[in-house]
Amino acid sequence: MADIEPYESALDSLPGAHPYPRTSRYHDAEIGIHRRPDGTEVRYTKRRLLPPLDEENTTPHTVGAGERPDLLGQRFLGDPGQWWRIADANPVLDPRELTDEAGRVIGIPLAGGFPRGDRRV
Structure with a gap:
């Protein structure tokens, strides 16, 4: 590859x-x-369908004060532009919901991302 x-x-x-x-x-x-x-x-x-939520493909992260989706993308995925992968792994409509509350536990997708098979709306 x-x-x-x-x-x-x-x-x-x-x-x-x-x-x-x-x-x-x-x-x-x-x-x-x-x-x-x-x-x-x-x-x-066309409409982009999200992968099914699967806790086996994520690792939990407790949000700290001042964290933002782009900073999490950089920290965990090596690219701030990949924040959307974290948003896809969590049931939020607005990515800012991921980090608006310190102490919230969110899922961080594991390296390799999600399977490309079945997806949901």
Whole structure:
């Protein structure tokens, strides 16, 4: 897999190669096409379905004062832009809910993330 990574990184920088970079939460989302009455096609990203919540794929973390989703992404996943993986692992509508209350216990996804199989809304 290490041989593929530089190739994928190069593709991420080419316009039109991927609608979203592979680190984006929308990378695996299906792209739909809407056809206007005049025949013009408009591409859009279909609803992104979340993986099923599974405590076996997470480790608990007690939120401390001043923590933010992006800081947790950096600390646990090595990239502040991966905060969305933590949000996906917890039943929250707004990612700020993850850290708005010190002492709250949230799930941090384990390395390797979630299975790509069955997903839920």
